[in-house]
Amino acid sequence: MSTIKSIYMMGKTLFKNFKGSSKTCAEQSVSIMKEVVEPQKVTSKQIEAYYRRYGKALTRKPEQQIKKSQKVSVKNKLEEKIQSEINAYNNRRFLEVSSEALKTLENNFDTKKNAVIKIILENSEILPADFVKMVKNIKTPEELAYIIRSFSGVVSNQIIAKYPKTYSVLLQQHKISLEEQQLLNNINKKAGVAYIDILKAVVEPSKDKRVIQIEKYLKTMYGIDYVHLESLEEAKKVLEAIKIAKQQNIPFPENIIVSPFQPFMSAGVNVTTSKGRSIIFLSSKERKINTEEAYKKFTLPETKVIVEMLKKSDESYASTNHPLHNYVHEFCHSLQNILDIFPARLKPLPAKYQKTAKQVSEYANTSIVELEAELRTKSILGSLSEDEKALLDYFG
Numbered sequence: 001m002s003t004i005k006s007i008y009m010m011g012k013t014l015f016k017n018f019k020g021s022s023k024t025c026a027e028q029s030v031s032i033m034k035e036v037v038e039p040q041k042v043t044s045k046q047i048e049a050y051y052r053r054y055g056k057a058l059t060r061k062p063e064q065q066i067k068k069s070q071k072v073s074v075k076n077k078l079e080e081k082i083q084s085e086i087n088a089y090n091n092r093r094f095l096e097v098s099s100e101a102l103k104t105l106e107n108n109f110d111t112k113k114n115a116v117i118k119i120i121l122e123n124s125e126i127l128p129a130d131f132v133k134m135v136k137n138i139k140t141p142e143e144l145a146y147i148i149r150s151f152s153g154v155v156s157n158q159i160i161a162k163y164p165k166t167y168s169v170l171l172q173q174h175k176i177s178l179e180e181q182q183l184l185n186n187i188n189k190k191a192g193v194a195y196i197d198i199l200k201a202v203v204e205p206s207k208d209k210r211v212i213q214i215e216k217y218l219k220t221m222y223g224i225d226y227v228h229l230e231s232l233e234e235a236k237k238v239l240e241a242i243k244i245a246k247q248q249n250i251p252f253p254e255n256i257i258v259s260p261f262q263p264f265m266s267a268g269v270n271v272t273t274s275k276g277r278s279i280i281f282l283s284s285k286e287r288k289i290n291t292e293e294a295y296k297k298f299t300l301p302e303t304k305v306i307v308e309m310l311k312k313s314d315e316s317y318a319s320t321n322h323p324l325h326n327y328v329h330e331f332c333h334s335l336q337n338i339l340d341i342f343p344a345r346l347k348p349l350p351a352k353y354q355k356t357a358k359q360v361s362e363y364a365n366t367s368i369v370e371l372e373a374e375l376r377t378k379s380i381l382g383s384l385s386e387d388e389k390a391l392l393d394y395f396g
Contacts, residue, residue, distance in 0.1 A: 078302065085298050086306070093294035094265050097145050098286055101260035104204045105141035113138050115201035116147065123194045126187055128158050148198055148261040152269075155191040159184065174346045181342060185272075192271040196278050199257050203228050211235045218242065222252045230258040230283050238281070241327035248380060250331045253277040260286035267326045270333035279330045319361040319378040332376040336369060345369055353394060356387040 105112060120127065120135045131154050138144050160167050166184075170176050176184075206212050206229065214235040215227040222242060229235040238256060245252065253270075255278035262282035263269065271278045291314075298307050318325050345368060349357055357364065357371055364374035375392045378384060384392065 081300055082303055085300060085303055088297035089294045089310075092297055093290050095146075096290070097149075097260055098289045098293075100289070101286055102141045102145060104260070105144055105202060107204060109141060109144075112202045113144055116144060116198050119194055119197050119201065120147075120151070123190065126155055126158060126191055128154065128161070131158075144202070145261055148202065149263055151198060152191065152195055152263045155187075159187055170342055170346065174343045176342050184342065189272055189274045192273040192278065195271060196255055196257070196273065196280075199259050199261065199280065200226065200228075200255075202261065203230075203257070203259065206230065208232055214239055218256065222246075224252055224254065224256055226255040226257070228257045228259075230260075231285065233285070234258045234281070234283055237284070237324060237327055241324050241331060244324070244328055244380060245331040245334075248331075251277065251334050253279045253331075253334065255279070257281070258283050268330040270330045277334045279334075281327060281330065313362060317362045319364060319374040320382045322381040325377060325381060328380055329373055329377045332373045332380075333369075335376065336372060350394070353391045356385075356391050360388065360391075 117135055117138065120132065124132045131150075134143075135147055138147060163180075163184075166176065166180050206215060208231070210232050211229050215229055218224050218227045218239070229238055238258070242252065242256075254273065254276045257278070257280045259280055260283050262280065266282065267287060268279070268281045271280065295307065295310075298304075315321070318329070322328075347368065349368060349371075360371060360378070361374050364371040372392070372395045375384065375388060375395075378388070379392060
C-alpha cells in the first residue's frame with residue numbers, strides 16, 4: 001500500500017513545471033481556449049496500474065545479506081528511471097516543438113519576436129506581471145515558441161486569479177450575473193484577438209503554389225478574411241472540412257490558421273473574437289512528429305504497460321477515427337453559441353444521459369462543451385446510436 005501511495009504522489013507532481021495543465025473539468029469548461037482532442041499526459045492512475053502489474057517484482061524480498069537500505073536504494077532507482085521516462089515523454093509530446101517548427105521562428109526571428117512582444121504588451125492588463133516580464137526577455141526561438149503556446153492558458157489562469165469570488169460562485173453554484181458574464185466575455189474576446197494576431201505575426205507565408213491557390217479559393221469562395229494552411233496535406237483536409245461545414249450549415253470562421261504552435265496538449269481550437277469565430281489547427285505533421293518522438297522516450301521493459309495504456313488512449317480519445325475528425329470537431333464548436341454563457345457550460349447532465357455520455361469518447365467526458373462537439377462530429381462523420389441521438393437532441 002505504501003508503494004502505491006508513493007507512486008500516486010509521484011503522479012500528482014508529474015510534469016509540475018507545466019502550469020495549469022491539471023485543471024478540473026469545471027475549470028477547463030470556462031477556459032478561454034478549449035483544448036481539443038489530444039490524449040492527456042501520463043496520469044497517477046496509469047502509474048498505479050503499472051504498479052498493480054509489476055508490484056510483486058518491485059517488492060520482492062532481497063537476499064539475506066543485502067541490507068534494508070540497499071533494498072530501498074535499488075527500488076528507488078527503478079522508480080527514478082520510470083519517472084524520468086514519463087517526464088521525458090510528457091515534455092517531448094506536450095511542451096517541445098519539432099526542430100522544423102523552430103526553424104520557422106529562426107527565419108526573421110527578431111522581427112517575429114518584437115511583433116509578439118508588442119502584441120502582448122498591448123494586452124498586459126489581462127496577463128500576470130511575471131509572464132509579461134518573461135516575454136520582454138525572450139532570447140531564443142524555443143522561448144518564443146513557449147510564450148506563444150502558453151499564452152491562452154496563462155490568460156485563463158489570470159482571469160480566475162483576478163476574479164476568484166466570481167469563479168468560486170460559478171463553479172460551486174453555477175451562477176453568474178449578467179455584468180460578470182459580459183466582463184468575462186469581453187476579456188475572452190480580447191484574448192482571442194491577441195492570440196490570432198500572435199499567430200499571424202510568426203507564420204511563414206505559404207510557398208507551394210497549390211497551397212496558395214487553395215488559400216485564395218477559401219477567401220473568395222467562403223468569405224474568410226485570413227487563411228494560412230502551411231502544407232498541401234493540411235490544405236486538402238481544411239478544404240474538405242469546410243465543404244462539410246457548408247453542407248451542415250455551420251458558420252464559416254473569420255480566420256483559419258494551421259500552426260505548429262498550438263496551446264499545450266491541443267490539436268485545435270475555436271476562438272471567439274469581437275468579429276466572430278476563428279479556427280486554429282495543430283498541423284498533422286507536427287503532431288505526428290511529437291507523438292512518435294515522445295514514445296521513443298520509453299525504453300525500460302517495466303514501462304511497457306504504460307505505453308500500452310497510452311496508445312489505447314490515443315485510439316479511443318476521439319469519438320471517431322476519421323482523418324477529418326479534428327477539423328470537423330472545431331467547426332462544430334461554432335454551433336455552440338448558447339455555451340458561451342458560462343453557467344450553461346456547467347449545467348449538470350440529466351442522469352438518464354450520463355451512461356451514454358461516458359461512452360462517447362474519453363475527450364467527450366472532459367466537459368459538456370466537448371461532449372456536444374464530439375457527438376455532433378460523430379453524427380457527421382459516422383453514425384450515432386439511438387441513445388446518442390437522444391443525447392444530441394437534448395442539446396438542441
